[in-house]
Amino acid sequence: MSKKFLITWDNMQMYTRELAERLLPATQWKGIIAVSRGGLVPAAILARELGLRHVDTICIASYDHDQKGEANILKQAPGDGEGFIVVDDLVDTGSTAKLIRELYPKARFVTVCAKPAGASLVDDYIVDIPQDTWIEQPWDTGVSFRAPLHK
Numbered sequence: 001m002s003k004k005f006l007i008t009w010d011n012m013q014m015y016t017r018e019l020a021e022r023l024l025p026a027t028q029w030k031g032i033i034a035v036s037r038g039g040l041v042p043a044a045i046l047a048r049e050l051g052l053r054h055v056d057t058i059c060i061a062s063y064d065h066d067q068k069g070e071a072n073i074l075k076q077a078p079g080d081g082e083g084f085i086v087v088d089d090l091v092d093t094g095s096t097a098k099l100i101r102e103l104y105p106k107a108r109f110v111t112v113c114a115k116p117a118g119a120s121l122v123d124d125y126i127v128d129i130p131q132d133t134w135i136e137q138p139w140d141t142g143v144s145f146r147a148p149l150h151k
């Protein structure tokens with residue numbers, strides 16, 4: 001994918017705080033389930049903003065050799081999601097979201113970013129991203145020197 005949408009740490013905190021505001025009042029939630037690994041940072045921010053200390057994970061590995069493929073659930077938070085927020089960093093094709101919906105039908109499933117193919121599978125999200133654009137998350141990138149244009 002040649003088009004990129006770069007998210008900084010500040011952006012991630014700002015977007016996730018906006019998501020937290022839409023999850024008020026906090027007293028309606030028993031806790032948060034992060035879809036690891038991408039949902040871990042948003043989950044930490046939501047937990048802080050909403051004062052929730054029960055934070056669990058569902059750990060999914062979705063690769064087949066080097067390609068994205070069949071999802072393998074390594075560890076799962078118990079229950080049907082009732083009273084829980086399930087959070088992931090993004091929904092793209094929607095395959096992870098479909099699985100989450102099956103596993104936690106009663107949860108409120110939210111993401112920070114959504115591409116059109118998966119947007120209808122989440123209850124709420126903050127940023128719309130075109131399908132042909134790759135989201136660069138802050139934990140996957142770093143600041144580096146760039147040569148000036150005249151060189």
Ligand SMILES: O=P(O)(O)OC[C@H]1O[C@H](OP(=O)(O)OP(=O)(O)O)[C@H](O)[C@@H]1O
Nearest residue numbers: 036037038062090091092093094095096
């Ligand atoms: O809508 P989809 O096409 O399923 O893509 C979205 C999923 O892909 C990424 O996770 P990934 O499986 O790459 O693993 P990671 O969270 O451990 O990085 C992202 O964090 C979402 O969970």
Ligand SMILES: O=c1[nH]c(=O)c2nc[nH]c2[nH]1
Nearest residue numbers: 092133134135136137140
């Ligand atoms: O960092 C990422 N950016 C994306 O756009 C994406 N889509 C699926 N998984 C993804 N991971």
Ligand SMILES: [Mg+2]
Nearest residue numbers: 036037038039
């Ligand atoms: Mg993920």
